[in-house]
Amino acid sequence: METDQLHRGRLIDHLHLIVEDLPKCLKFYQAVLGALNIPMGDIADDHFWADELFVSSKDSHAALGQLTGRHHLAFHADSTDTVEAFYRAGLAAGGTDNGAPGHRPYHPGYYAAFLIDPAGNNIEAVYHGPSHRSAASVEVKF
Template sequence: MPGSAPNPSILSHVSLGTNQFEKAVAFYDQVLGALGIQRFLDLSAEVPAVAFGRAYPEFWIQAPCDGKPAETANGVHVAFYAATTDEVDAFYRAALAAGAKDEGAPGKRPHYGEQYYGCFVRDLDGHKIEAMAWLEPAQG
């Protein structure tokens, strides 16, 4: 396909601002690790920014570049893809253990699709984050 790139994602990356950089990076180390996502790029020696990913730096945690406090946006959330429902469950447990607030326990979400399984939490700065997996279609 003309113009296609090796990265299958439609997005380059997503960044969330934080007012507590060290704690936020530790939080995401823990919860994203449950999904096999690791630190991909660490710029914290130069600027307060760390990127996470599996093969690309797709998710960034950083202090706002303008020096003003980070804020959350109503109606905005970031969803992380999990390979299995067990990973969704592990993400949820890791997030709560790391200080996240529950916004919806793991389970099927048929209003998003019959195969949708996910959970929602608020991170340390109040950003809504999700882990989700697509279940295999029922056999029969």
């Protein structure tokens, strides 16, 4: 693979968050992922998952009794309306505002909203605008 290319959606295989209050986190993630049209996978007493995101209690076999630290996780959104739906759903499900929906200066067209989930993680939904391809290779010159 060339080092001067970004391959959006191919860097991370999965992310595991280990949280103190799994039921509160489940409510939050069901709401925000639903707003993003991302279906839930398995839901069990000690974990749940959706696509590349796996969330478990510290008592789960996968956690080994340790909580993860604070993370910043950004989900792809397919429109500014979806970013706004994510934000409203997350607030209603126990999330805390960490940046209302709006344009950001990261690049032209970057539209995002930020919430703190019940475990203290900074969770973002971002729409990169119609000129950015979310799952395609994008050449970057250094």
